[in-house]
Amino acid sequence: MQFETLAIVGVGLLGGSLGLAAKARGLAGRVVGVGRDPAKLATALELGAIDEAHAEIADAIPDADLVVVCTPVDLIPRHVREAAELAAPGCILTDVGSTKARIVAEVGNRLPAHVAFVGSHPMAGSEKKGPGHAVADLFVNRATIVTPTADSDPNAVERLKRFWEGVGSRVVTMSPEEHDRAVANVSHLPHAVAAALAGTVDPAYLPVSAGGFRDTTRIAAAAPAIWEPIFRTNRAEVLAGCARFAARFEEFRKLLEADDGPGLIRWLNEGKKVRDALGS
Amino acid sequence: MQFETLAIVGVGLLGGSLGLAAKARGLAGRVVGVGRDPAKLATALELGAIDEAHAEIADAIPDADLVVVCTPVDLIPRHVREAAELAAPGCILTDVGSTKARIVAEVGNRLPAHVAFVGSHPMAGSEKKGPGHAVADLFVNRATIVTPTADSDPNAVERLKRFWEGVGSRVVTMSPEEHDRAVANVSHLPHAVAAALAGTVDPAYLPVSAGGFRDTTRIAAAAPAIWEPIFRTNRAEVLAGCARFAARFEEFRKLLEADDGPGLIRWLNEGKKVRDALGS
Numbered sequence A, B: 001m002q003f004e005t006l007a008i009v010g011v012g013l014l015g016g017s018l019g020l021a022a023k024a025r026g027l028a029g030r031v032v033g034v035g036r037d038p039a040k041l042a043t044a045l046e047l048g049a050i051d052e053a054h055a056e057i058a059d060a061i062p063d064a065d066l067v068v069v070c071t072p073v074d075l076i077p078r079h080v081r082e083a084a085e086l087a088a089p090g091c092i093l094t095d096v097g098s099t100k101a102r103i104v105a106e107v108g109n110r111l112p113a114h115v116a117f118v119g120s121h122p123m124a125g126s127e128k129k130g131p132g133h134a135v136a137d138l139f140v141n142r143a144t145i146v147t148p149t150a151d152s153d154p155n156a157v158e159r160l161k162r163f164w165e166g167v168g169s170r171v172v173t174m175s176p177e178e179h180d181r182a183v184a185n186v187s188h189l190p191h192a193v194a195a196a197l198a199g200t201v202d203p204a205y206l207p208v209s210a211g212g213f214r215d216t217t218r219i220a221a222a223a224p225a226i227w228e229p230i231f232r233t234n235r236a237e238v239l240a241g242c243a244r245f246a247a248r249f250e251e252f253r254k255l256l257e258a259d260d261g262p263g264l265i266r267w268l269n270e271g272k273k274v275r276d277a278l279g280s
Helices: A013-024 A038-047 A076-086 A101-110 A154-166 A176-200 A203-208 A211-221 A224-233 A235-257 A261-278 B013-024 B038-047 B076-086 B101-110 B154-166 B176-200 B203-208 B211-221 B224-233 B235-257 B261-278
Strands: A003-009 A028-034 A052-054 A066-069 A092-095 A119-122 A143-147 A170-173 B003-009 B028-034 B052-054 B066-069 B092-095 B119-122 B143-147 B170-173
Touching (some): A003 A076, A038 A052, A119 A176, A143 B203, A176 A224, A176 B176, A203 B143, A211 B176, A224 B261, B003 B013, B003 B076, B028 B038, B092 B154, B119 B154, B143 B154, B176 B224, B235 B261
Parallel strands (some): A028 A052
Antiparallel strands (some): A119 A143
């Protein structure tokens, strides 16, 4: 057991899965969930993702030695600060937000000295929502990026890394800024591209679509309310990615317009090489 | 049994799967394969996808009452014409090419009067290649588009539709031109987008990528030699799709640049609506 009491603020797909994983793997003695939606809390209790449910952060935090904030990225700084004010000495706080630089900067130096905050981002999730889709193995073999800064408590960083390894993930350490660049590449830009593609296609032709379209647009089904603040809190990196992608796509259009067979083969091979490096 | 002898010209993933499906479902008495690669033919024989293998079209066609040409789209018209010259009276010929207008136009009126050609396109496949990946259920619950013209023999069209239904697919009938517009939307444009995305991302960040990136770029692993002629034989429709997609993506970029939260939500919802209509 790594922690006596794990408090999870925001019991959706990620928070619920984290509770299931921590309990299944014996990482926490007790899991306390916080959320505003009684139906979600009831589902999480029923699934055994949490042992105890609260509507208010104030009621859940005082006993916790690990707090994980799993709310939308625009709410995370406030929730971390609220939790930190109430936390017992030695409590470690983290979050699972998809952007890190702004969160870490906003939380940064505003916390009481007796607690430690380090940002995290498990690269796990789904286009599905809510604790009803939670699974204990959501983090297995997925990367979790931990983003310490020069101010971070090294002991808290180590304990947090062990926790994420404990739920089955591979821990990668980056600065908050490098994290945001990395996920702009592999997550935020792909999301914008998939959503643009879904918004381009003539729905009349969906009945003849196949696996390629299904895969390429899958993440466009995700909740806009989750993604809007992700894009906005990683705006500069996503805009830079957009410019690179648009230029790359324009290369294709020009090659096809010129009916340039060898050029198209070369261009397709460049993309294939990257995708092949990832494996199926 | 719908046909005595099915000849498959080009025994790759699609041709091999078609042989397996036709035999598993008792649609053909005998399946004859044609290909230039002895290793592929040997694999197809071993898997039971074909009963007999030939290097030359001339040796495989005379007994066939159904010929399915499964070679790359740029070779299909020539292979159909070659097969048609040798085919017995009443033989039906089709192909599985991913574009149809050019193939149907090039084959069109140049065939002997005693055979019938109707274009087909099963919306099945994979980023994988070769008969080693062939499976008998590749066509199950997938759309197969059949593209008759005013000149098509109605009896041949009916028999061909029954054959595609026989291997498990849903048959949809379109003109060759409408087919090409449909697949530009749901297949060719998505392929270009996925390949552009794979070619944009910094490979250094692949280790922290997750399911979203994996899904969105999966088809970028497909063989460039297959896709280059697909794009080139559906050039006008793909270019039209590129222009629509680029405009749609630029909308996103501008909304993010303007930090327009409600606009981003609206834009994301428009894509989500299309993707939700497809189901998971």
